[in-house]
Amino acid sequence: MSNERKSDLRRISIFDSTLRDGEQAPGNAMLPEQKLEIAMAIEALGVDVIETGFPSSSPADFAATKLIAESVTTARIATLNRAVREDVRLALEAGGTDDHHLQIMATGSETHLRFKRGISQSEAQAEVIDAIKYGKSLGAKHITLGVEDASRGSDALLRPLIEESLAAGADAVAFADTTGCATPDEYGAQVARVKSWMGDAILSTHCHEDLGLSLANALAGIQAGADEVQATLAGIGERAGNTSLEELIAVLTYKGEQFGARTTARAEGLYDAFQILRRSIGLQVPRNKAIFGVNAFATQAGIHQAGMLRDPITYEYIEPHRFGRERSMLVGRHSGRSILRFLFEQLELPMNDSVIDDLYEEYIANRTNGECVSMSELRGIITDKLSAGVSA
Incomplete structure (x- = not known):
């Protein structure tokens, strides 16, 4: 307006x-x-x-x-x-x-x-x-x-x-x-x-x-x-x-x-x-509170992340920066392979579906109890894996 x-x-x-x-x-x-x-x-x-x-x-x-x-x-x-x-x-x-x-x-x-x-x-x-x-x-x-x-x-x-x-x-x-x-x-x-x-x-x-x-x-x-x-x-x-x-x-x-x-x-x-x-x-912050909640601007669902990686507006109506928050994409068992392909592009690594499938099975598909890692942590995992000899 x-x-x-x-x-x-x-x-x-x-x-x-x-x-x-x-x-x-x-x-x-x-x-x-x-x-x-x-x-x-x-x-x-x-x-x-x-x-x-x-x-x-x-x-x-x-x-x-x-x-x-x-x-x-x-x-x-x-x-x-x-x-x-x-x-x-x-x-x-x-x-x-x-x-x-x-x-x-x-x-x-x-x-x-x-x-x-x-x-x-x-x-x-x-x-x-x-x-x-x-x-x-x-x-x-x-x-x-x-x-x-x-x-x-x-x-x-x-x-x-x-x-x-x-x-x-x-x-x-x-x-x-x-x-x-x-x-x-x-x-x-x-x-x-x-x-x-x-x-x-x-x-x-x-x-x-x-x-x-x-x-x-x-x-x-x-x-x-x-x-x-x-x-x-x-x-x-x-x-x-x-x-x-x-x-x-x-x-x-x-x-x-x-x-x-x-x-x-x-x-x-x-x-x-x-x-x-x-x-x-000593106020505890709930996960699902609007604006202030832990997850108010976070997502781990692969179907959401696939859209947001193209343009955040696909699932983000309220802009986090306007409220002093930051967008957070977390990787958990509901995340898909899109997040891995995005990180490969960021790291300027050649796409290899076999490697992406292996990383997906090891670090995403089998996560339990709501455990998530950040994109930066996953980026580090990819880098360490490849430097340890995983062929891309």
Whole structure:
């Protein structure tokens, strides 16, 4: 897509929650200094907002918020807070009042009102309005109403909560599918209705992965009018996780026109940021994860390799270099003879079908247990074999 056509698309703000929702999941705790390093790598991608944590929850989150707020230069920060005055005061003390999105949690479903909070709808709404007004009195420039479990809430609960919160001074709403229960049709329809109540205020998606639909739901939200997407590196977060930042950027990079949306966040640097995160929390990398997975840009299937050796576009839609990755062709028992012929050409060796058949039987066909070698290793094997007297 040309830059001119891209500029005609609606720009979507990206809100990164790696350091808050991502950290909340078991095993993901980070030190303030680690959060700062990750935040700076995320800022370098060009995201709009970086959520630093929950300042009232611990001295570490307070310190991290303060460190990051003092260090970022292009991104704004955000914090998550209960609808409690002391939470609001601590968050503003740590993160300041100007480039700080003060998120105030609201109870967004009858289920949570009854079983989690044990309070009435009017009581829940009153505490939120009080917290918003208190934040404004302390000088907060940006306040987001974070509606927890909104995807299971009724319009009769959500509409007055949202309209009264905006009237009290909030300028954004984060509409959360907290349990990951929504489908794209359901979530998109809810986002469209909520957006119609909001005037010019920002509407942000916050989707979870419990049904494997967090990215699909976020995209449905964009199509329904959402202005911002909350996401995390590698999709880390509560339970199954959140919308993956790298997958969101990939979709908007390659398919933005289809969704009528674009992002100015850059794909370059994503993998470096992921590596910092991975080292910080000891995150194991799955083989099959999009963009960041071990095998995301690797292949050993001979039928694929035969095409890719002619032109990578045959099986490679996403370009690895755009995401800081490299293409990898591995040789295993599913690889064919094409890879050997390719290496013979590279080594400027004369083709000999008998030698190629022998090498195939010895080094490819009989590999077991998923064992693979790289092309460079196989190149070395061929060279050693031939230099040891295998006639070509």
